[in-house]
Amino acid sequence: MFFVISGFVIARVALQQDCRTFVFLRISRIYPIYWFYLGLTVGFFKFWQSHTFSTAELLPAILLVPSSSAPIVPVAWSLIYEVYFYAVVSLFIAARIELRSAYLAWAIITATIWIFDSSAFLGSVNTLEFIAGGLLSFFAGGWTDSKLLKLNCPRWIEALGDASYSIYLCHFLLIATLGRLLFSAGLTGWIITAVLSLVMANFAGLASYHWLEKPILRFARIVRNRWA
Template sequence: MSTAEPAVRARPAEVLNVQGLRAVAVLLVMFMHLRDAERIYRPDPVLPVWADIGHAGVDLFFVISGFIMVLIGHAYPATARAAGRFLYHRWARIYPTYWVWFLISLAIYLTAPAWLRLAPGKITHLVESFFLIPTWTEPLVLVSWTLKYEIYFYLVFAAVILLPQRWRIPALLLWALYMLIGQQFCYSAPDVLCHKALFLTMHPLAFEFLFGAAIAWLYLRSPLRRPLPVLLLGLCLLIGGFLWFVLGGVSLNANSWNRVLLFGLPAAVMLYGAVELERARGPMTPRWLVAIGNASYSIYLSHFLVLLVLFKAFASQSLVPTPLMTGGILVVALGIGLLAHRWVEQPLLDLSRGRWRRATLATPKAAA
């Protein structure tokens, strides 16, 4: 790395408040999908309409992802090997665990598609679903649409890692400019002459990764003197976004900028306050919330499938009150996600990263 490049702070240890926010994000998404399943299978749903605020969990995930990627990747040397290591670690984080749930969903789809609320033949791009390639059809694992944005951001950030430190922020700004200009040609509707993959690269949701990257850039350079007001401001903005979404009838599908402004921007402010508050006062996130945050990826991938299957199996039990059934199914889905993290995700991650370490030890070190 050139001595002319600006000094950056060393990456800190795991920020537990981030794990707590990950837990909040996945619980919000579960809350929304629990209401969806309840409305499908029970004549007397109990969850309120404002459960749809669970959409904000996705935006919080995207902001956190941008923050984490810059936090772990800012000090990578500008080499192809470093970019390759970054991409391999991201592949290991995303694909092996996802493929487990893809294969489980595929087995159900081929044998009992009604359990997934899908008609036979509706999924026409199974190969694309398997590799998380953007298409206009729904993916087999319905929640996996967000992973396509994650992968896009990883590819962009890997390209940024190839640049010297002093060029990385300008490169991200150029990426933002590309997305802003590109939307004029490719974002208006899916029936324009634009491939889905190109459409995705210009989508407003990608700006939420940039929000997180900006928070990481601030975090790495100087501590925030008064983090609590910033955290409270972000929380107030997010609650205000919730109220506007619920009471104002704002459509997230009509214009994706709505969710970026209502949920993504407040999430970034809240994240900034949360990580700075931990730096100033130490960890304060309860252990149980950290545990859910650690398992949030497995919970996210598994929960909707588990909810649909359990409601399909037990919704006909009219003697069981809906509140009791809904609460019980939520607990079971959360438990399955935690177990999947412990016995599926973590072993796969250890295995794949162990292979990288062995390959690194067997290969002469590249010049930094």
């Protein structure tokens, strides 16, 4: 569902932006705060496990490209797909290809690769979900917009939604650190660990959003306006 929603949103955005703007906004949205948490994660492994990552592990992690090793930041696996999606869509925009036709062709190519090798990165079901979200946006965007406008979410849900990327990035580190601290204090019950992890991950994500992510995005808008 995550990739379907992402595909829906990106398809709408792609119709409204030129290639340079699209690429700049996607890079500034994904990478800076991710690099911050990547650095914290590298430090976490160094401090708690005396583990140092090799250049072969760090470079793909920094660039968010596929690698034979597991991502250093566990949730980065989904970001690797997102970066791939953005790269393909940016090529469509740059080439001025009609997006609905491009998405349909992309779906056929991806499905064909999946049929012959379901483990291939380029033939992933995740990509098909992203494409499905985009096609939904193209063919039923007006209808879905009218339904979404009728939704009235409580303010706290909107706040968590705004901070969702920060929460997504920080929760692994927070839960891992909290688990170690609770274990050291002799508090090993899963209920207290789960409750504290849930509460603290959301609060940490909200703090990260307001004090780190928003300033980064604000600065990116300034740079973009001067660049335009």
